Every structure is written in structure tokens, then in C-alpha cells.
Amino acid sequence: MISETFKPIVYLKENCPFCLKVRLFLLESGLASEVESRDFVSGTAGEQEIRTELLPHLDEVSFPCAQLEPGRYVTESDDIVAFFAAKAGRDPARLPVYRNYVDGVFAMSMKLWKENQELKKAVSAA
Numbered sequence: 001m002i003s004e005t006f007k008p009i010v011y012l013k014e015n016c017p018f019c020l021k022v023r024l025f026l027l028e029s030g031l032a033s034e035v036e037s038r039d040f041v042s043g044t045a046g047e048q049e050i051r052t053e054l055l056p057h058l059d060e061v062s063f064p065c066a067q068l069e070p071g072r073y074v075t076e077s078d079d080i081v082a083f084f085a086a087k088a089g090r091d092p093a094r095l096p097v098y099r100n101y102v103d104g105v106f107a108m109s110m111k112l113w114k115e116n117q118e119l120k121k122a123v124s125a126a
């Protein structure tokens with residue numbers, strides 16, 4: 001049980017690798033039903049609605065985002081996972097699908113993204 005009085009809300013963008021991290025943790029730890037999930041697809045009216053809702057609460061809107069407690073908004077995927085893990089007494093390192101994603105596909109996509117940025121910079125400076 002995460003909270004008896006407030007159901008945390010997570011805002012997740014479809015196909016976002018950071019959002020998938022949060023989504024996988026919630027699913028594999030069995031916490032998904034204890035959280036309200038507001039999913040949206042990039043470029044839709046649903047996205048605009050969520051951005052309008054979040055804007056007054058954040059310096060910069062980014063995803064994933066979560067309202068962990070009333071008025072407490074967080075936009076860092078690792079902080080969101082850590083909050084739910086601590087509340088529920090679950091160790092993310094012991095969730096094999098989550099760990100495989102974070103250490104495998106997620107880590108690789110971050111590495112490729114950085115390499116791509118560096119290559120673009122080198123090309124434009126040449």
C-alpha cells in the first residue's frame with residue numbers, strides 16, 4: 001500500500017524511454033493499480049491537456065512526471081522509481097525485467113543518443 005489517502009498520479013508519454021522505465025517498475029513490482037496513470041501520445045490534444053495541467057506546478061514540463069503526494073510534482077524518472085520503491089519496500093535491483101531494461105536497452109539508447117549528438121556537433125563544426 002503506497003498511501004491510504006492519496007492515489008499518486010504518473011504522467012507518461014508513449015514510446016518515451018524514461019517513461020517506460022517508470023512504467024516497467026510499476027508493473028513488475030505490482031504497484032500499477034495503486035497509481036493513477038495518465039498516458040498520452042505525443043502531438044495529440046491529450047498531450048496539450050496534460051501540459052496545461054502540469055505547467056503551473058513545474059518550472060519546466062518534462063516526462064515522466066508524477067504527483068507523488070498532494071502538490072509534490074517530480075520529473076526525474078529515477079526519483080519517481082525510488083519514491084515508489086521506498087514506499088512499497090521493493091528493491092528495483094531485484095526486478096529482473098526492470099534491471100534488464102535499465103542496464104540494457106535503456107543504457108544503450110542513452111549511449112547512442114550521446115554519440116549521435118557528438119557526431120552532429122563534429123559535423124557542423126567541420
Ligand SMILES: N[C@@H](CCC(=O)N[C@@H](CS)C(=O)NCC(=O)O)C(=O)O
Pocket residue numbers: 013016017018061062063064075076077078
Ligand atoms: N532526466 C529525465 C529525462 C526525461 C526526458 O528527457 N524526457 C523527455 C521525453 S523522452 C522530455 O520530457 N522531453 C521534453 C518534452 O517532452 O517536453 C528523466 O530521467 O526522467
